[in-house]
Every structure is written in structure tokens, then in C-alpha cells.
Amino acid sequence: MMAKLRVMLSTLLIVTFSMQVMAQQIKPEGIEVTGKGAVFIDPDIFIFSISLADRAMTAAQAKQVVDEKTTELLTMAKEMDITDKSIETTQMNIRPIFDRSAQQSANLYQPSLIEVSREITFILDDFSHYDPILDKAIHLGVKYISALKYQTSKADTFYRQALDAAIKDAQAKALRIANKLDLDLGKVTHMTEIPFNVPKLIMQDSLMESSSIALSSTPGKYEISAQVSLIYSITR
Structure with missing residues (x-):
């Protein structure tokens, strides 16, 4: 039974291959x-992301600083008439920072600092807003600025x-x-x-x-x- 099945599968593969070859040859x-x-x-649409971050002894302390930076940046954006639908914010990112060189073996996995960050994505239809937002972000102490992406509507x-x-x-x-x-x-x-x-x-x-x-x-x-x-x- 298995031998017959193998023969049938082989025949099917040969027929399929032959049909593909004939289709390629017939032009x-x-x-x-x-x-x-x-x-x-x-381009008429400009997209980029900014990450604001802070490190502190506790997550609450770092979060407070990131919240203040976020509020300041978004307030400026609204003053420039950038609408809410043109701004996307992510949830907080929390990352423990370890300093193993200064730690004892007993508390090896105890973080020395907590980093809290938030990413904000701007989708602009006016390129003149790009430089002012970047300047403000740098002034606030930005963690990173993504590459600028161009898009057309x-x-x-x-x-x-x-x-x-x-x-x-x-x-x-x-x-x-x-x-x-x-x-x-x-x-x-x-x-x-x-x-x-x-x-x-x-x-x-x-x-x-x-x-x-x-x-x-x-x-x-x-x-x-x-x-x-x-x-x-x-x-x-």
C-alpha cells in the first residue's frame, strides 16, 4: 500500500513539474x-519617535520626572496646533539597572537604579514643526530620537x-x-x-x-x- 502511494505521489510531482515547465515555455x-x-x-507626512527617560532609586521617582517631561513636550505640541491624533504615546517602560561591580554576592540581583521611559511618536503634516520639537526634546534630556520617515498621502x-x-x-x-x-x-x-x-x-x-x-x-x-x-x- 505504501509503495503504491509513493508511486502515485512521484507521478503527481512529475506531472506538476512538467506543467510548470510548459507554462514557462509557452509565451x-x-x-x-x-x-x-x-x-x-x-512628501507630505513626516513620522518620528522620541524617547524620554529618567533613572532614580525608585520607579515612582523616575516616573514623576518622565511624566513632567512628557507633559512639557505635549503642551508645546498643542501650542503649535498639533492635534491629538497626530501624537501617539506608549505606556511606561520600566527597566532595572544593575551595577554588579559595586554589589555584594548576597544582593547580586538587587538593582542600583530604576529606569523609566516613554516613547512618543509624532505624525506631522507640517514639516516646520519638526525642528522645534527636536530642540525641545533635546532640552528636556531625550534618550533617543528615531530616524525620520517620509510618507505620502x-x-x-x-x-x-x-x-x-x-x-x-x-x-x-x-x-x-x-x-x-x-x-x-x-x-x-x-x-x-x-x-x-x-x-x-x-x-x-x-x-x-x-x-x-x-x-x-x-x-x-x-x-x-x-x-x-x-x-x-x-x-x-
């Missing part, structure tokens, strides 16, 4: 070209533009090839949209340390690309 005849297109835009629209450009590029290539070979192009018999950097919504700067923040930041351009493959029939 419409004609001129096949690949076209690429891209659009360069200005019109990704679908811009991707369609890139796709149109890719199709035009492919059409131009096909015409050049046909003219060189003295052929007449027919209709498109096959088209494939190739996953080539399809809406890559987030573009990231190199990681910024709080000690190297520029006094004035400027967002760069943002690229959305598309790629297609066309097969044209030939009419001689």
Missing part, C-alpha cells in the same frame, strides 16, 4: 520589451502616474526595436506589471543621534517607481 510570439517609470514628489495617485510612464517607456522601446529591424508592430498581446519598487511609501534618513541634530532640517524628494513588460505582435 506569445512577438517583441517583448520592459518599461520603467518613476515620479519624484515632495497620495501614493496610489502617484503610482498610477509612474505606471503610465512605464507603459510609455515600453511603447517607445518597442517602436525603436521595430524600426531598427524594419518590422511593423501589431497589438499588445500580453502585459505584465512587474513588482519593481511599487509604492514604497516610507523613505528613511540615516539614523540621527541627539548630539548631531542639524539646526535646520529639509525633507528630500521621494521616489515612486513602476515597471511593466509588454509583448507586441508583429505584422510584416
Whole structure:
């Protein structure tokens, strides 16, 4: 019974493989070209996170300082008309800090300090708010500042533009090839949209340390690309 089952499985695998090979080999005849297109835009959404932290003998003491820093930063954000939906805050993070070099073996696992931290994420639609928030965070004693991420709220629209450009590029290539070979192009018999950097919504700067923040930041351009493959029939 087992031998018969193995034979049936082997036969099924061979048939499946043969069908895949035949599918790859059967392609419409004609001129096949690949076209690429891209659009360069200005991002309109800016995302970054800030971590505020403090260390103290007790979690309550550290939490009080972090709460005060958080309140001060969020108050400034509200004064800049940054809405609550543009700000995300995480729960407190509590981490014991051990100093093994100064501890006796009897209390080896007794922390010398407690670190409390909280991460705040800003989702801005006005880039002019970026530098003031960073300056305030550094003044408060920020633990770290994440890399700045760029995003566009019109990704679908811009991707369609890139796709149109890719199709035009492919059409131009096909015409050049046909003219060189003295052929007449027919209709498109096959088209494939190739996953080539399809809406890559987030573009990231190199990681910024709080000690190297520029006094004035400027967002760069943002690229959305598309790629297609066309097969044209030939009419001689």
C-alpha cells in the first residue's frame, strides 16, 4: 500500500513539474520589451519617535520626572496646533539597572537604579514643526530620537502616474526595436506589471543621534517607481 502511494505521489510531482515547465515555455510570439517609470514628489507626512527617560532609586521617582517631561513636550505640541491624533504615546517602560561591580554576592540581583521611559511618536503634516520639537526634546534630556520617515498621502495617485510612464517607456522601446529591424508592430498581446519598487511609501534618513541634530532640517524628494513588460505582435 505504501509503495503504491509513493508511486502515485512521484507521478503527481512529475506531472506538476512538467506543467510548470510548459507554462514557462509557452509565451506569445512577438517583441517583448520592459518599461520603467518613476515620479519624484515632495512628501507630505513626516513620522518620528522620541524617547524620554529618567533613572532614580525608585520607579515612582523616575516616573514623576518622565511624566513632567512628557507633559512639557505635549503642551508645546498643542501650542503649535498639533492635534491629538497626530501624537501617539506608549505606556511606561520600566527597566532595572544593575551595577554588579559595586554589589555584594548576597544582593547580586538587587538593582542600583530604576529606569523609566516613554516613547512618543509624532505624525506631522507640517514639516516646520519638526525642528522645534527636536530642540525641545533635546532640552528636556531625550534618550533617543528615531530616524525620520517620509510618507505620502497620495501614493496610489502617484503610482498610477509612474505606471503610465512605464507603459510609455515600453511603447517607445518597442517602436525603436521595430524600426531598427524594419518590422511593423501589431497589438499588445500580453502585459505584465512587474513588482519593481511599487509604492514604497516610507523613505528613511540615516539614523540621527541627539548630539548631531542639524539646526535646520529639509525633507528630500521621494521616489515612486513602476515597471511593466509588454509583448507586441508583429505584422510584416
